[in-house]
Amino acid sequence: MSRRHLHLNVNILHAGFFASAWRLPESRPGAFTEIAHYVKTAQIAERGKLDAVFLADTPSLAERPDLRSFLSLEPTIVLASIAAATEHIGLIATASTTYNEPYNVARRFATLDHASGGRAGWNVVTTADAQASANFGLEAVPDHATRYARAQEFTEIVRLLWDSWDDDALVGDKAAARLIDPARLHAIDYHGRHLSVAGPLNLPRSPQGRPVLVQAGGSDDGRDLAARFAEVVFSVGQTPEESRAYADDLRRRAARYGRGPDTLVVLPGLATVIGSTEAEAKRRREELTDLIPVAYGLSRLGATLGVDLTQYDLDAPLPEIAIPANGSTTFAQAILAHARRDGLTLRQLILSLGGGTGHRIVVGTPEQIADDIEHWFRAGAADGFNLMPDVLPTGLETFVDTVVPILQQRGLFRRAYDGVTLRDHLGLDRPASHFAADAPQRLSA
Amino acid sequence: MSRRHLHLNVNILHAGFFASAWRLPESRPGAFTEIAHYVKTAQIAERGKLDAVFLADTPSLAERPDLRSFLSLEPTIVLASIAAATEHIGLIATASTTYNEPYNVARRFATLDHASGGRAGWNVVTTADAQASANFGLEAVPDHATRYARAQEFTEIVRLLWDSWDDDALVGDKAAARLIDPARLHAIDYHGRHLSVAGPLNLPRSPQGRPVLVQAGGSDDGRDLAARFAEVVFSVGQTPEESRAYADDLRRRAARYGRGPDTLVVLPGLATVIGSTEAEAKRRREELTDLIPVAYGLSRLGATLGVDLTQYDLDAPLPEIAIPANGSTTFAQAILAHARRDGLTLRQLILSLGGGTGHRIVVGTPEQIADDIEHWFRAGAADGFNLMPDVLPTGLETFVDTVVPILQQRGLFRRAYDGVTLRDHLGLDRPASHFAADAPQRLSA
Numbered sequence: 001m002s003r004r005h006l007h008l009n010v011n012i013l014h015a016g017f018f019a020s021a022w023r024l025p026e027s028r029p030g031a032f033t034e035i036a037h038y039v040k041t042a043q044i045a046e047r048g049k050l051d052a053v054f055l056a057d058t059p060s061l062a063e064r065p066d067l068r069s070f071l072s073l074e075p076t077i078v079l080a081s082i083a084a085a086t087e088h089i090g091l092i093a094t095a096s097t098t099y100n101e102p103y104n105v106a107r108r109f110a111t112l113d114h115a116s117g118g119r120a121g122w123n124v125v126t127t128a129d130a131q132a133s134a135n136f137g138l139e140a141v142p143d144h145a146t147r148y149a150r151a152q153e154f155t156e157i158v159r160l161l162w163d164s165w166d167d168d169a170l171v172g173d174k175a176a177a178r179l180i181d182p183a184r185l186h187a188i189d190y191h192g193r194h195l196s197v198a199g200p201l202n203l204p205r206s207p208q209g210r211p212v213l214v215q216a217g218g219s220d221d222g223r224d225l226a227a228r229f230a231e232v233v234f235s236v237g238q239t240p241e242e243s244r245a246y247a248d249d250l251r252r253r254a255a256r257y258g259r260g261p262d263t264l265v266v267l268p269g270l271a272t273v274i275g276s277t278e279a280e281a282k283r284r285r286e287e288l289t290d291l292i293p294v295a296y297g298l299s300r301l302g303a304t305l306g307v308d309l310t311q312y313d314l315d316a317p318l319p320e321i322a323i324p325a326n327g328s329t330t331f332a333q334a335i336l337a338h339a340r341r342d343g344l345t346l347r348q349l350i351l352s353l354g355g356g357t358g359h360r361i362v363v364g365t366p367e368q369i370a371d372d373i374e375h376w377f378r379a380g381a382a383d384g385f386n387l388m389p390d391v392l393p394t395g396l397e398t399f400v401d402t403v404v405p406i407l408q409q410r411g412l413f414r415r416a417y418d419g420v421t422l423r424d425h426l427g428l429d430r431p432a433s434h435f436a437a438d439a440p441q442r443l444s445a
Numbered sequence: 446m447s448r449r450h451l452h453l454n455v456n457i458l459h460a461g462f463f464a465s466a467w468r469l470p471e472s473r474p475g476a477f478t479e480i481a482h483y484v485k486t487a488q489i490a491e492r493g494k495l496d497a498v499f500l501a502d503t504p505s506l507a508e509r510p511d512l513r514s515f516l517s518l519e520p521t522i523v524l525a526s527i528a529a530a531t532e533h534i535g536l537i538a539t540a541s542t543t544y545n546e547p548y549n550v551a552r553r554f555a556t557l558d559h560a561s562g563g564r565a566g567w568n569v570v571t572t573a574d575a576q577a578s579a580n581f582g583l584e585a586v587p588d589h590a591t592r593y594a595r596a597q598e599f600t601e602i603v604r605l606l607w608d609s610w611d612d613d614a615l616v617g618d619k620a621a622a623r624l625i626d627p628a629r630l631h632a633i634d635y636h637g638r639h640l641s642v643a644g645p646l647n648l649p650r651s652p653q654g655r656p657v658l659v660q661a662g663g664s665d666d667g668r669d670l671a672a673r674f675a676e677v678v679f680s681v682g683q684t685p686e687e688s689r690a691y692a693d694d695l696r697r698r699a700a701r702y703g704r705g706p707d708t709l710v711v712l713p714g715l716a717t718v719i720g721s722t723e724a725e726a727k728r729r730r731e732e733l734t735d736l737i738p739v740a741y742g743l744s745r746l747g748a749t750l751g752v753d754l755t756q757y758d759l760d761a762p763l764p765e766i767a768i769p770a771n772g773s774t775t776f777a778q779a780i781l782a783h784a785r786r787d788g789l790t791l792r793q794l795i796l797s798l799g800g801g802t803g804h805r806i807v808v809g810t811p812e813q814i815a816d817d818i819e820h821w822f823r824a825g826a827a828d829g830f831n832l833m834p835d836v837l838p839t840g841l842e843t844f845v846d847t848v849v850p851i852l853q854q855r856g857l858f859r860r861a862y863d864g865v866t867l868r869d870h871l872g873l874d875r876p877a878s879h880f881a882a883d884a885p886q887r888l889s890a
Binding site: 022023028029030033034035039058059060061062065072073074076077080081083084085087099100101103104107108110111112114115131134135136137170171172174177182185195196197198199200201202203204291293296318339412 | 460465467469473474475478479480484503504505506507510517518519521522523525526528529530544546547548549552553555556557559560576579581582615616617622624625627629630640641642643644645646647648649736738741
């Protein structure tokens with residue numbers, strides 16, 4: 001491995017990874033509306049020297065909101081609040097390229113980068129969700145190819161806007177009444193098939209040059225988007241072999257865009273259930289599993305697979321299911337592979353997923369969790385993980401207090417932040433501007 | 446007056462009201478990119494017991510950025526940062542109905558209301574700016590009537606989304622695995638000429654029920670939008686008579702929508718230059734005026750009037766100018782009335798505006814400023830003011846330390862916050878939901 005250290009983000013999924021997390025005695029059902037819940041979780045992550053907090057997002061009401069604790073506060077506002085209450089932790093938020101305009105996204109994330117002293121990252125998603133399309137005046141979800149074609153243009157525009165002020169454009173010459181040097185501003189004049197943007201952006205280049213680009217690409221289009229733009233990839237994988245193959249494929253694709261292997265940090269999702277003994281951990285998992293209403297799990301899994309599952313026998317082996325062309329390929333593929341490999345019934349599958357979306361769950365003592373993480377890291381299956389503690393903030397607190405020290409003792413994880421920005425934490429260089437004289441040729445539309 | 450107290454907001458205009466503010470020795474030219482600048486200004490405002498901070502916005506680069514210190518950080522991110530560092534002060538941000546989607550705006554402001562414990566307000570603007578349209582893929586600025594027709598639909602949708610969860614929809618019944626009661630959620634199913642949105646919003650009703658709606662309407666369409674929706678109106682007026690006439694007109698229009706006079710708080714803009722003697726204040730104003738490049742003032746005034754002014758003699762009386770139908774009527778009308786009334790040349794007009802946009806400037810001792818404010822308040826010309834200190838944060842600090850105590854001694858302004866939310870500060874009721882059984886008939890699309 002060329003990376004000396006693991007990278008660990010925490011995915012602040014409402015009350016925790018398990019759909020039942022909000023039902024535990026320790027949880028407040030309305031915590032997802034309380035900014036203090038997010039801030040406290042981020043402060044624990046910072047105490048554990050994690051790289052970043054990560055917020056998922058869909059601009060619609062979750063399926064079966066009656067049964068589920070879900071995240072719905074707008075992520076960039078949440079991260080701005082966290083920025084004000086922390087010093088080091090990175091701040092990654094999801095925003096959809098289908099339901100936003102690139103000028104607004106470029107501006108909001110650049111502002112977050114300025115406000116946080118260089119800690120912002122943008123997770124690029126295309127949003128395969130029918131309710132979202134109805135919230136934005138569309139008759140139906142745009143098809144997969146159209147969503148990704150727009151996402152390619154959108155992401156390139158955002159990068160160009162982030163570069164549209166040279167680093168030294170803000171002159172501030174009081175005597176000459178010259179605040180900015182117009183020769184160091186660049187209109188981007190982008191005219192694509194889906195989007196046209198004149199630019200320049202209306203604020204100076206941000207501390208990181210550009211906020212970190214994050215993506216989670218499972219489909220061919222998605223992997224290509226990640227290979228071209230992503231600096232951090234949030235992946236899904238149940239085995240080291242499939243995760244290694246995925247990471248290798250991404251880096252091969254990235255090489256075609258002239259990118260070296262170290263410009264890409266691959267972080268599979270990892271849900272954790274920790275106990276002081278293995279038996280205690282298993283009991284906690286069972287308790288959480290028992291509290292998941294099967295009706296909820298059916299609805300959520302059906303939404304992920306794009307299939308109405310109520311037609312199937314819960315206790316028969318999972319039938320052959322064809323993934324709809326327009327769905328969320330990443331999770332559907334991972335879930336079906338997992339069900340086939342372990343020969344699960346529909347009910348077993350729902351329970352084994354924790355009501356979640358297909359990410360791997362590890363259950364055990366701090367030593368066992370650390371062993372698993374080390375094994376994947378050394379096998380080249382992961383540069384680290386996007387952690388999803390079972391329950392928040394308690395599951396993260398346990399991780400930080402018990403697993404992190406073991407990883408530190410083994411020399412796998414930092415004992416202190418040795419940089420300032422999210423790029424510093426991730427070992428990513430501050431990028432030169434596309435408009436700099438010696439920059440690589442600008443990618444054309 | 447039915448209102449017992451003045452209401453005072455501060456408009457955080459980059460380095461201050463004067464276009465030259467950044468050139469003073471006390472100013473840092475890059476302060477507009479520093480979150481600490483905004484937070485410090487807001488904390489001073491809170492120390493002065495002001496109602497709210499207000500952030501203007503245009504999603505494009507300002508005209509002549511080389512000469513001007515301008516605000517460009519995205520306002521909702523800035524306000525989220527301020528929320529984390531303050532306890533009482535209201536938080537009002539501008540967002541354009543022409544260059545956003547209503548679902549995103551509803552969500553971001555509702556999130557800010559949750560994150561701040563009920564202190565958010567949205568200033569609704571339609572954005573008459575050619576550069577902005579080019580940043581969002583449009584060939585030209587949509588015409589005035591189209592912008593306002595979209596704004597009417599947009600604002601109604603946002604209000605309905607804010608009401609789409611009943612106040613008690615979040616049940617949180619752990620035993621019954623019932624987080625939310627779906628019967629207390631409301632799809633809005635809005636289908637207008639410009640916008641269609643299904644809803645419901647994906648988060649609970651916010652502490653204020655709905656964030657406060659703010660508007661600044663000068664044209665007939667703008668006044669109608671304000672009369673229908675606005676709870677705070679940011680107006681422009683150089684004399685008590687014209688301001689009183691404007692406020693009376695707005696309240697007459699509001700009455701047609703069934704609204705009482707106290708549901709509308711009218712706050713003219715007021716720029717302040719304060720000195721410990723009148724001579725000192727005048728010297729400070731002269732210093733600031735002398736530092737405004739005439740080229741900048743010409744460019745900015747030309748943009749406001751929608752006319753290329755370089756064709757005119759700087760030292761001749763201002764010629765007759767027709768306001769283009771598609772421009773920003775409010776400021777153009779105010780500026781031309783001011784120039785005619787005082788018989789100003791073009792150069793005198795530019796300097797008399799402080800390089801600003803047409804708001805009234807008062808220059809004097811703290812007593813004189815307080816007298817002016819009291820006179821306008823008692824004359825029914827204003828319910829308070831949207832303050833624009835000459836230089837930030839120093840001009841606000843002086844206002845808070847010298848003018849506020851006089852207003853308090855006279856019983857015109859609060860000595861302490863006696864409520865929690867921005868609605869409390871403004872004396873506005875928490876609105877019942879449109880979907881409540883006993884709510885007034887929902888306005889139809």
